[in-house]
Each structure stands twice: as C-alpha cells, then as structure tokens.
Amino acid sequence: MTTLKLRCMLSVLLLGVAASAMAQDFKVGYVNTQRITTESTPAKTAQVKLEQEFSKRQKELVDQQATLKTFGEKFERDAPTLSESQRSARQKEGAELGRDLQRRQREFQEDLNGRRNEELQQVLDRATKAVKQVADSEKYDVVIQEVVYVNAKHDITDKVLKILNSGSK
Numbered sequence: 001m002t003t004l005k006l007r008c009m010l011s012v013l014l015l016g017v018a019a020s021a022m023a024q025d026f027k028v029g030y031v032n033t034q035r036i037t038t039e040s041t042p043a044k045t046a047q048v049k050l051e052q053e054f055s056k057r058q059k060e061l062v063d064q065q066a067t068l069k070t071f072g073e074k075f076e077r078d079a080p081t082l083s084e085s086q087r088s089a090r091q092k093e094g095a096e097l098g099r100d101l102q103r104r105q106r107e108f109q110e111d112l113n114g115r116r117n118e119e120l121q122q123v124l125d126r127a128t129k130a131v132k133q134v135a136d137s138e139k140y141d142v143v144i145q146e147v148v149y150v151n152a153k154h155d156i157t158d159k160v161l162k163i164l165n166s167g168s169k
Helices: 002-025 033-039 041-081 084-137 159-166
Strands: 028-030 142-144
Touching: 002 142, 033 041, 033 084, 033 159, 041 159, 084 142, 084 159
Parallel strands: 028 142
Antiparallel strands: none
C-alpha cells in the first residue's frame, strides 16, 4: 500500500512540475479593440470617408429642420388671423413636413449605420491580420480581447496599431 501511495504522490508531483513548465511556455497577448477602432489610421480614414459621404445629406436634414422650425414659428404668429380652414390646412402641411423630416432622418441614420458597420468591419479585418502578424512573429499562443483585467505586459495593442498605421496588411 505504501508503494501505491508513493507512486501516486510521485505522479502528482510530476504532473505539477509538467504543468508548471507548460505554463511558463504559454504566451498570452491582449488587444484593445476599442483603441484599434478609434486610434488606428485606417479607422480615422474610414471616419473621414463617412463624414465626406454623408455630410451633404446631414446638411440637408439640418436645413429641413430649420425650415420646419421657421414654418412652425410663422404658423404660431399667423394662427390668430387665419380662418379655420387655412389653419387646418397649415397644420396638415406642418405635420406632413414633420413626418417627412422624421422619415428622412431615420433613413439617414440607417444608411449611416450600415456604412459605418461596413467600414468598421474592414478595419477589424485589417486589425485581425495585424494581430496574427504580431502573434506569429512573437510566438503568442493566444491573443484575446474583451477582458475584465489585463496586465499591461500582455497588451500588444500598440504593436498592432504600429502595423496598421504603417499601412502593412
């Protein structure tokens, strides 16, 4: 019986030593996706591209809001002097302008969100390639994101940003 206990204890000890040796060889890295999507050159370029693409429509919406506001103010001033039918017609016109503005704002937001997601996906695809490049060159076993806590020594975000900002793919 004592030999069996001795063998079990020796096996447990050897497993502990092996696990310790493996843990020392295991290399983990961390990437902060939020920083990638805000600080990288491709992300900034995508943001500028979106602003240019949607600025005209945004200005049109701002102009339409101003027109609706002016219409409402004029209606409030003129309402006491209008006949009931004129007042009703103007109220309908104002309501129609408001519905049209809301519809256009909703369409604008949907289009902007769709394009933003497309551009973000392209940035993330490039970032994934850069992460793989860093992981391969520095022999990382695992690279993770979305963690509660990470020691700064495991953060490879700056290396990934450097690759992205240099234009490498």
